[in-house]
Amino acid sequence: MIRFTFAVFLLALGYLVCVEGNPCCSEPCQNRGVCTAMGTDKYECDCTRTGFFGPNCTTPEFLTWVKVSLKPSPNAVHYILTHFKGFWNIINNISFLRDAIMRYVLTSRSHLIDSPPTFNVDYGYKSWEAYSNLSYYTRSLPPVPEDCPTPMGVEGKKELPDAKVLAEKLLMRRQFIPDPQGTSLMFAFFAQHFTHQFFKSDMKRGPAFIQAKGHGVDLNHIYGETLDRQHKLRLFKDGKLKYQVLEGEIYPPTVKEVGVEMHYPPHVPDSHRFAVGHEAFGLVPGLMMYATIWLREHNRVCDVLKEVHPDWDDERLFQTTRLILIGETIKIVIEDYVQHLSGYNFKLKFDPELLFNQRFQYQNRISSEFNTLYHWHPLMPDSFHIEEKDYSYKQFVFNTSVVTEHGINNLVESFTKQIAGRVRAVCTNCCRKHSD
Ligand code: HEM
Ligand SMILES: *[C@@H]1O[C@H](CO)[C@@H](O)[C@H](O)[C@H]1NC(C)=O
Ligand SMILES: *[C@@H]1O[C@H](CO)[C@@H](O)[C@H](O)[C@H]1NC(C)=O
Ligand SMILES: *[C@@H]1O[C@H](CO)[C@@H](O)[C@H](O)[C@H]1NC(C)=O
Ligand SMILES: *[C@@H]1O[C@H](CO)[C@@H](O)[C@H](O)[C@H]1NC(C)=O
Numbered sequence: 508m509i510r511f512t513f514a515v516f517l518l519a520l521g522y523l524v525c526v527e528g529n530p531c532c533s534e535p536c537q538n539r540g541v542c543t544a545m546g547t548d549k550y551e552c553d554c555t556r557t558g559f560f561g562p563n564c565t566t567p568e569f570l571t572w573v574k575v576s577l578k579p580s581p582n583a584v585h586y587i588l589t590h591f592k593g594f595w596n597i598i599n600n601i602s603f604l605r606d607a608i609m610r611y612v613l614t615s616r617s618h619l620i621d622s623p624p625t626f627n628v629d630y631g632y633k634s635w636e637a638y639s640n641l642s643y644y645t646r647s648l649p650p651v652p653e654d655c656p657t658p659m660g661v662e663g664k665k666e667l668p669d670a671k672v673l674a675e676k677l678l679m680r681r682q683f684i685p686d687p688q689g690t691s692l693m694f695a696f697f698a699q700h701f702t703h704q705f706f707k708s709d710m711k712r713g714p715a716f717i718q719a720k721g722h723g724v725d726l727n728h729i730y731g732e733t734l735d736r737q738h739k740l741r742l743f744k745d746g747k748l749k750y751q752v753l754e755g756e757i758y759p760p761t762v763k764e765v766g767v768e769m770h771y772p773p774h775v776p777d778s779h780r781f782a783v784g785h786e787a788f789g790l791v792p793g794l795m796m797y798a799t800i801w802l803r804e805h806n807r808v809c810d811v812l813k814e815v816h817p818d819w820d821d822e823r824l825f826q827t828t829r830l831i832l833i834g835e836t837i838k839i840v841i842e843d844y845v846q847h848l849s850g851y852n853f854k855l856k857f858d859p860e861l862l863f864n865q866r867f868q869y870q871n872r873i874s875s876e877f878n879t880l881y882h883w884h885p886l887m888p889d890s891f892h893i894e895e896k897d898y899s900y901k902q903f904v905f906n907t908s909v910v911t912e913h914g915i916n917n918l919v920e921s922f923t924k925q926i927a928g929r930v931r932a933v934c935t936n937c938c939r940k941h942s943d
Contacts, residue, residue, distance in 0.1 A: 626647075739766055841856070886928050
């Protein structure tokens with residue numbers, strides 16, 4: 508009996524020891540309340556502007572209660588938006604309704620994001636450093652405090668599994684599953700090309716740091732991240748970018764010609780080392796295809812602008828064209844790319860004026876979580892089918908000849924025909940609910 512009591516005592520002690528440490532490790536604050544430890548056994552939740560109160564920010568304020576009760580669930584909203592095609596065809600045709608819904612889409616989405624940005628890998632509380640140091644990816648969720656019983660806080664194993672094992676178990680796709688929405692490789696490479704302007708980790712500092720200090724759609728993947736790189740890529744005539752002509756077609760210039768750093772393995776000959784804004788775009792012919800398309804587009808817009816403004820100098824033509832390409836990119840992203848991803852029958856609209864009478868903030872900060880979730884490698888097929896040829900990965904990567912041999916038109920045609928994989932891993936049961 509005594510021994511039993513002693514054992515219980517030890518267990519209780521163990522429990523106390525376990526609970527001691529940082530009480531925020533169990534993430535007691537709900538509804539985006541912020542936890543602050545008060546010594547080793549107490550904590551406080553700051554529920555400011557969460558719409559909730561109480562020690563754990565769990566009790567809704569009256570207005571929150573009304574809103575929560577009246578608001579349709581996200582699943583219901585999604586269902587409505589992805590069904591009733593006839594209804595949406597009418598809405599899409601009535602411009603003030605379409606505008607009002609699009610305005611709501613933009614403002615409600617932006618309210619989901621903390622702004623100014625909050626945490627990063629080194630700061631689980633708000634600080635000037637976390638706000639102002641643009642070298643960090645921000646974090647939507649604070650990092651788990653250092654002094655927690657387990658790496659995940661209080662749950663899970665004492666030690667995290669090896670990252671390699673985790674990646675293989677969770678992320679690696681074994682079997683190609685064609686995307687049920689019919690997504691093409693043209694879309695997949697667009698995703699990769701577009702997102703690499705802001706998912707650009709600084710491997711010297713580590714994966715918590717970002718090289719793309721613009722944190723958004725600044726087209727640094729076309730123009731270079733630094734002014735030095737931009738200048739090397741520019742022709743300094745009529746606002747244009749440097750280019751070369753191969754068999755009558757326009758392609759990016761070579762590394763040798765412009766002298767910017769690009770990542771190519773030693774076996775790639777000088778004549779095939781194309782130079783573009785992003786150092787790594789020689790890796791995938793799909794990326795080099797888009798880089799070539801945007802290079803051509805930049806120089807085309809320069810011609811149009813010069814025609815309208817013959818008095819503008821090179822600098823003004825270049826800068827204005829860059830702004831125009833940013834606008835074109837965002838239009839494509841909203842009206843084609845996000846439209847496809849969403850599956851909505853509501854027709855999304857790119858129109859900056861929708862927000863001119865709204866309170867809306869335009870700052871952006873890229874978060875680590877966003878980057879992690881955007882590793883859409885399962886979109887990639889087992890091999891790449893271009894015209895009559897089939898390329899294995901070995902033949903495809905770092906092979907810019909694929910771009911010049913086939914030419915942009917044929918690449919676009921082939922990549923548009925080939926179906927991409929679905930992103931979500933398919934486990935036997937756990938994903939079934941979400942896929943409906
Ligand atoms: C043949 C196709 C592709 C190849 C060979 C490839 C290869 C790679 C490699 C080697 C990395 C660096 C990994 C590391 O640093 O640990 C990477 C990162 C990444 N990839 Fe891909 N990838 C491909 C397609 C895609 C596609 C279609 C997407 C779609 C969005 C994508 C999204 C990303 C993202 C978001 C990162 C992280 C970038 C960063 O943080 O700097 N990749 N990929
Ligand atoms: C707050 O959360 C803690 C830890 O999860 C729990 O023990 C406590 O009962 C909660 N308090 C209230 C008032 O809900
Ligand atoms: C209404 O929408 C349909 C289908 O989206 C379209 O074909 C038609 O031209 C539109 N009508 C008007 C008046 O805009
Ligand atoms: C941002 O933080 C990193 C890591 O602590 C540091 O090396 C760098 O100097 C900081 N940058 C600025 C501009 O303060
Ligand atoms: C690269 O692509 C070219 C052109 O399609 C092809 O002929 C060549 O075999 C590829 N190179 C490698 C190393 O596979």
